[in-house]
Each structure stands twice: as structure tokens, then as C-alpha cells.
Amino acid sequence: xxxxxxxxxxxxxxxxxxxxxxxxxxxxxxxxxxxxxxxxxxxxxxxxxxxxxxxxxxxxxxxxxxxxxxxxxxxxxxxxxxxxxxxxxxxxxxxxxxxxxxxxxxxxxxxxxxxxxxxxxxxxxxxxxxxx
Amino acid sequence: xxxxxxxxxxxxxxxxxxxxxxxxxxxxxxxxxxxxxxxxxxxxxxxxxxxxxxxxxxxxxxxxxxxxxxxxxxxxxxxxxxxxxxxxxxxxxxxxxxxxxxxxxxxxxxxxxxxxxxxxxxxxxxxxxxxxxxxxxxxxxxxxxxxxxxxxxxxxxxxxxxxxxxxxxxxxxxxxxxxxxxxxxxxxxxxxxxxxxxxxxxxxxxxxxxxxxxxxxxxxxxxxxxxxxxxxxxxxxxxxxxxxxxxxxxxxxxxxxxxxxxxxxxxxxxxxxxxxxxxxxxxxxxxxxxxxxxxxxxxxxxxxxxxxxxxxxxxxxxxxxxxxxxxxxxxxxxxxxxxxxxxxxxxxxxxxxxxxxxxxx
Numbered sequence: 271x272x273x274x275x276x277x278x279x280x281x282x283x284x285x286x287x288x289x290x291x292x293x294x295x296x297x298x299x300x301x302x303x304x305x306x307x308x309x310x311x312x313x314x315x316x317x318x319x320x321x322x323x324x325x326x327x328x329x330x331x332x333x334x335x336x337x338x339x340x341x342x343x344x345x346x347x348x349x350x351x352x353x354x355x356x357x358x359x360x361x362x363x364x365x366x367x368x369x370x371x372x373x374x375x376x377x378x379x380x381x382x383x384x385x386x387x388x389x390x391x392x393x394x395x396x397x398x399x400x401x402x
Numbered sequence: 403x404x405x406x407x408x409x410x411x412x413x414x415x416x417x418x419x420x421x422x423x424x425x426x427x428x429x430x431x432x433x434x435x436x437x438x439x440x441x442x443x444x445x446x447x448x449x450x451x452x453x454x455x456x457x458x459x460x461x462x463x464x465x466x467x468x469x470x471x472x473x474x475x476x477x478x479x480x481x482x483x484x485x486x487x488x489x490x491x492x493x494x495x496x497x498x499x500x501x502x503x504x505x506x507x508x509x510x511x512x513x514x515x516x517x518x519x520x521x522x523x524x525x526x527x528x529x530x531x532x533x534x535x536x537x538x539x540x541x542x543x544x545x546x547x548x549x550x551x552x553x554x555x556x557x558x559x560x561x562x563x564x565x566x567x568x569x570x571x572x573x574x575x576x577x578x579x580x581x582x583x584x585x586x587x588x589x590x591x592x593x594x595x596x597x598x599x600x601x602x603x604x605x606x607x608x609x610x611x612x613x614x615x616x617x618x619x620x621x622x623x624x625x626x627x628x629x630x631x632x633x634x635x636x637x638x639x640x641x642x643x644x645x646x647x648x649x650x651x652x653x654x655x656x657x658x659x660x661x662x663x664x665x666x667x668x669x670x671x672x673x674x675x676x677x678x679x680x681x682x683x684x685x686x687x688x689x690x691x692x693x694x695x696x697x698x699x700x701x702x703x704x705x706x707x708x709x710x711x712x713x714x715x716x717x718x719x720x721x722x723x724x725x726x727x728x729x730x731x732x733x734x735x736x737x738x739x740x741x742x743x744x745x746x747x748x749x750x751x752x753x754x755x756x757x758x759x760x761x762x763x
Binding site for chain 1: 430434435436624628691693695716740
């Protein structure tokens with residue numbers, strides 16, 4: 271398994287969130303999640319300016335196998351989407367924590383991030399899932 | 403209880419992602435499913451299909467029995483080794499299973515039936531066989547490896563002694579040879595040339611390793627599914643089952659209403675033909691971005707239907723599907739994806755053959 275970057279927070283549903291210097295929260299799916307989904311072939315992105323609610327679906331990733339909702343880790347407004355994924359959805363498979371980011375949100379209540387899992391807690395969650 | 407094939411440890415050692423497939427612990431992929439798909443279209447890939455069920459039928463009346471059991475006519479099988487794809491129907495004309503029957507000798511035929519339907523198939527076959535004094539012999543000790551792709555036959559035959567290689571390479575499509583316990587058929591489920599090799603389970607790991615060394619890429623059941631759907635081949639349980647007749651599943655070509663042959667389901671099929679077949683299976687292509695999936699609602703000029711098998715087709719870079727819809731010209735067809743209607747194109751499968759998109763796809 272690849273190293274989980276220390277500056278990320280996670281949802282149990284395997285989305286990651288990174289609070290950036292400008293106060294924007296960048297969002298993607300974990301390396302574990304991309305591995306489970308397999309080759310991604312299509313990503314449905316929201317529009318810049320869309321309002322999103324923490325815990326609600328804000329994008330869809332589709333692999334050959336299945337379609338999977340992406341849940342917003344925080345509430346706020348979509349300020350950026352990763353257009354590269356339109357032609358190259360496999361970028362998520364190749365670099366889930368970097369070039370494979372999905373969208374960026376300007377959070378309305380940044381303290382929502384505090385309730386997310388830190389990298390250690392997320393790693394524990396994965397170990398528990400593996401045990402089943 | 404989850405069942406495993408004799409190659410299960412080999413898949414795990416290769417790092418395969420394993421999934422439950424109809425009660426069997428099988429590899430869905432070893433890495434990128436799409437790369438495995440392309441390996442078969444462009445070079446050579448291999449699949450562990452040892453979960454498939456091999457059934458040998460013995461007895462003086464085997465041919466007469468199969469004339470009764472199967473919707474396609476075994477009278478088409480005149481040369482030893484020749485194979486035939488067929489449905490096995492119930493009295494209502496519903497499909498119990500689809501299978502391949504091989505003619506070995508007048509008193510011996512071989513069936514290869516699906517894994518998920520094994521128990522009900524064996525029970526049905528045994529029950530029907532009684533009246534013909536046919537002995538039904540199930541062979542769980544056999545393993546099966548499918549080697550598929552434009553280079554599959556050459557790579558495989560290169561591993562065999564000259565005489566066997568020569569015989570294997572001169573096999574006609576849909577024919578098989580026997581060499582001791584080894585059974586080599588020029589058949590497959592990918593739309594590419596290749597062999598399906600049946601052999602004793604004890605020898606399977608060694609053959610797998612030699613194929614690997616010869617550059618044949620291990621492929622999981624994920625790639626097998628995208629390959630077979632591109633090739634326009636049905637999957638039992640998804641594209642047809644006991645509630646559909648072959649006519650409603652794009653399988654009319656496998657039904658032989660020859661002479662007065664009294665096969666199970668014939669009366670029901672003829673009645674359905676007289677009354678008009680109410681539903682049909684069509685092929686769909688999604689030219690927009692997105693993926694067609696099993697269960698999505700399909701709208702046509704004749705009413706609603708639904709997607710049976712649907713997937714992303716790696717060779718085409720598009721979504722493709724089989725759908726069951728009301729009979730008649732479907733007109734403009736749409737599919738509902740996450741609540742949104744999306745236009746799709748109606749095509750005549752197969753979508754891909756021998757590495758290339760078919761005309762009109």
C-alpha cells in the first residue's frame with residue numbers, strides 16, 4: 271500500500287480532503303479506493319459555483335466495474351474541478367493523492383474538517399476492512 | 403462454502419484481486435483490467451476457467467438423448483471433435499443454461515456448462531438422461547485454462563511436442579482434439595482466436611507457469627466480461643435465464659427447428675413464434691461519456707425495457723450494452739443514467755471482432 275500523506279483528512283467513504291494555504295479544501299479519493307474500484311473510465315464533475323453539503327454526493331467516478339458517488343467532506347462552494355479527468359480519468363488510478371484530485375471547495379464552515387479522520391485513524395480503518 | 407479452483411494459490415501469488423463469483427473465489431484482475439483486455443485483443447492472455455463444469459455423457463443413445471435435451475441440433479456434429487453452442491431449455495422454452503457440446507464418439511459426448519448453474523444443470527441432465535440409459539459423468543478433477551488473442555495459439559502450441567502442436571494448430575474453429583487427458587478446443591469467450599484447454603487439475607499450475615513464461619498475460623474475469631460483451635456473447639443469468647426464451651435473448655440462431663425433432667421446449671417456442679415474440683434483445687452504444695450498466699431503464703418507441711449486460715468497452719472507449727425491449731422497431735432509444743435520459747444508438751452485435759470494431763459500431 272502506498273504511503274498516506276500526513277496533511278490529509280479522510281471520510282470513512284474513502285474521500286480525502288486537504289486544506290490548502292488559501293483556505294480552499296481540495297478533494298479526491300484515497301489510493302485504497304482507486305485500487306478497489308479498478309480502472310476508472312469516467313468522472314462526472316460538478317460545475318464551478320455549485321453549492322455542496324458535507325456528506326452529500328458531489329461527483330461520480332465510474333470504473334469498468336461500478337459507479338461510485340463521491341461525498342463532499344465539507345460544505346461550501348465548488349471553486350475548481352479537475353478538467354484533466356474528462357479525458358484522462360485514469361489519472362486518479364495513477365496519482366490518487368496528487369494529480370488525480372477531483373474538485374476544490376471553498377468551505378463555509380472550515381471546522382467541519384476537524385470531525386474527519388486523520389491519516390492514522392484512516393489507516394486503522396483500512397486495516398479493519400482488510401480483516402473482514 | 404466458497405469454492406476454489408486448483409489455480410487459486412497461483413492467482414494469490416500473482417497478487418490478483420479476488421472476488422466471489424457465483425460462489426467461487428476467482429481473480430477479477432491481476433492489475434489493470436483494461437490492460438488485460440487489450441492484451442487479449444492485441445497479443446495473448448489467459449484465464450482460469452476451471453470453475454466451468456465438464457460433463458461427459460456415455461451410452462449408445464447419447465446422440466438421441468442430446469437431440470431431445472438441446473435446442474440446437476447435434477445432428478450438425480458429424481466429425482469427432484466438432485463443437486456446437488446451444489441452449490438447454492425447460493418445457494416453457496426458458497433457458498436453463500447455455501453450453502458447448504462436443505462430439506467425441508457416437509457413445510461419448512462432452513458438455514461444458516456454466517459454474518453458477520452447475521447443480522441444477524446436473525440434476526436436470528441426469529433426470530432427462532434416465533430414459534436414454536445415458537451415464538452422466540461430472541469431472542470436477544479437471545481444470546480449464548482459456549488462452550485467447552491473436553498470438554494465443556502460436557504461443558501455446560510452442561510449448562507442446564511437435565506432433566501435438568501440429569494437430570493443435572490445424573484445428574478448425576469450434577473443434578477440439580484429445581491427447582490422453584488433455585483436451586484442446588479452438589473455442590473461447592472473447593471474440594479472439596485461441597484455445598480452451600482442459601487438463602487434469604494436477605497439471606494446471608505447471609501449464610499456467612509455462613504460458614506465463616511464454617509471455618501470455620494472466621487476465622481476470624473482469625477482462626473476460628468486457629471481452630465477451632464486446633464480442634456480442636451472452637452471459638447466462640444476466641442476458642437470459644429461465645424466464646426468457648432464446649428468441650428474446652438474441653439466440654434464435656442457436657435454435658434448430660429441424661424436421662420433427664422433439665426437443666424440450668420446442669412446443670413452447672413454436673407457440674411463441676405463432677403468437678409473436680413479445681420482447682427482443684438489442685445492442686446499444688453510448689457515444690456520449692458515461693457507462694451503460696445492468697438494470698438501467700431503457701425507453702423505446704415501443705415501450706420500456708432494461709439493460710442486461712452493460713459495461714465500458716475498452717476497445718471502443720465507449721459504453722456498450724445488451725438491452726431487452728419490446729418487439730418491433732424501437733425508434734429513438736434512450737437510457738436513464740442517474741435520473742437523466744441519455745440518447746443511445748441501436749446496433750447489431752457483435753461490437754468487436756478480431757481486435758477491431760465491427761462495421762457500423
